[in-house]
Amino acid sequence: MMKAILLGASGQLGREWQRIINRDYSDEIALLSYTSSDLDITHYQEVSDEFRDQKPDVVINCAAFTDVDGAEDHKKLARKVNMEAPLYLAELSQQLEFKLVHYSTDYVFPGTKLNKREFPEGYPEDHPADPVNWYGKTKWEGEQAIRQTAENHLIIRVSWLCGQFGSNFVKTMIRLAQERDELQVVNDQWGSPAFAENVVRNCLTLLENGHRGTYHITSDGLITWYDLAREIFDQASMDVEIEPVDSDAFPTKAERPYFSKLCTHKIDEISGIEIIDWKEGLRKLLNRL
Numbered sequence: 001m002m003k004a005i006l007l008g009a010s011g012q013l014g015r016e017w018q019r020i021i022n023r024d025y026s027d028e029i030a031l032l033s034y035t036s037s038d039l040d041i042t043h044y045q046e047v048s049d050e051f052r053d054q055k056p057d058v059v060i061n062c063a064a065f066t067d068v069d070g071a072e073d074h075k076k077l078a079r080k081v082n083m084e085a086p087l088y089l090a091e092l093s094q095q096l097e098f099k100l101v102h103y104s105t106d107y108v109f110p111g112t113k114l115n116k117r118e119f120p121e122g123y124p125e126d127h128p129a130d131p132v133n134w135y136g137k138t139k140w141e142g143e144q145a146i147r148q149t150a151e152n153h154l155i156i157r158v159s160w161l162c163g164q165f166g167s168n169f170v171k172t173m174i175r176l177a178q179e180r181d182e183l184q185v186v187n188d189q190w191g192s193p194a195f196a197e198n199v200v201r202n203c204l205t206l207l208e209n210g211h212r213g214t215y216h217i218t219s220d221g222l223i224t225w226y227d228l229a230r231e232i233f234d235q236a237s238m239d240v241e242i243e244p245v246d247s248d249a250f251p252t253k254a255e256r257p258y259f260s261k262l263c264t265h266k267i268d269e270i271s272g273i274e275i276i277d278w279k280e281g282l283r284k285l286l287n288r289l
């Protein structure tokens with residue numbers, strides 16, 4: 001039986017991990033789940049004591065400072081959660097010999113118009129990072145800290161994460177469509193949604209087969225938020241007018257990349273991995289909402 005510690009258990013991805021392990025893997029994986037109030041990943045002594053007591057085989061770090069605009073105002077805290085704590089987890093991974101699974105983001109990349117033309121299938125894993133906002137910068141630093149410190153790590157970059165739990169674009173669009181007849185949606189940011197269930201199942205395949213290193217997981221397709229909104233309303237048969245607009249219509253504190261598609265060719269070569277079409281991923285998610 002594999003013993004796994006899950007950090008950030010009340011977040012969107014953390015809750016999906018719990019759902020899938022409890023439902024389908026309870027005979028193979030003993031999961032210990034910690035919300036931020038159970039265990040703050042920046043409280044290093046508590047983290048160390050807990051890990052030394054529990055002796056996990058794997059630590060799955062779903063904890064992160066994910067408020068992209070808030071990170072511009074809370075730079076120290078964002079760096080602490082997204083870089084310093086992951087570095088500490090990596091040091092413990094070396095000392096206590098557990099595998100560290102860590103999540104990162106499409107926002108590590110610069111996302112230029114030129115890159116969109118160069119990489120129509122998305123950024124490959126080894127493309128140089130050059131984040132345009134503080135959140136992306138701290139996530140990149142966190143990745144680097146882990147790469148340089150923990151031999152046995154998996155870093156999974158995801159983009160536009162959407163799942164049953166927590167808040168995300170799909171759930172926001174459905175809520176707004178229930179409140180309004182007309183919506184404006186950004187049509188000049190390109191990428192693809194990663195569906196939480198697909199992310200967790202593919203991570204389990206990587207874990208089962210002992211893979212290490214950095215991988216991208218998202219769905220097939222290259223779309224804008226407007227395309228995604230239109231498909232949500234089509235599939236959910238919701239009657240709402242949507243107007244495509246430029247990002248300028250919604251000024252935000254943090255800059256967003258114009259293009260942040262992640263290429264999934266590397267992971268797709270692994271047996272048992274399923275990269276789903278974005279419309280199919282959406283269909284599965286809407287069935288669960």
Ligand SMILES: NC(=O)c1ccc[n+]([C@@H]2O[C@H](COP(=O)([O-])OP(=O)(O)OC[C@H]3O[C@@H](n4cnc5c(N)ncnc54)[C@H](OP(=O)(O)O)[C@@H]3O)[C@@H](O)[C@H]2O)c1
Binds near residue numbers: 042081
């Ligand atoms: N959401 C996206 O679109 C997206 C896109 C690309 C990459 N990612 C990455 O995917 C991963 C999972 O994202 P998500 O959407 O599941 O995030 P989320 O829903 O915001 O969850 C993050 C969790 O981290 C916890 N947390 C924050 N600070 C903590 C601390 N100091 N100690 C312990 N826990 C702490 C939060 O707890 P509280 O709620 O109690 O603070 C929350 O439960 C993250 O690494 C994120 O960077 C997400």
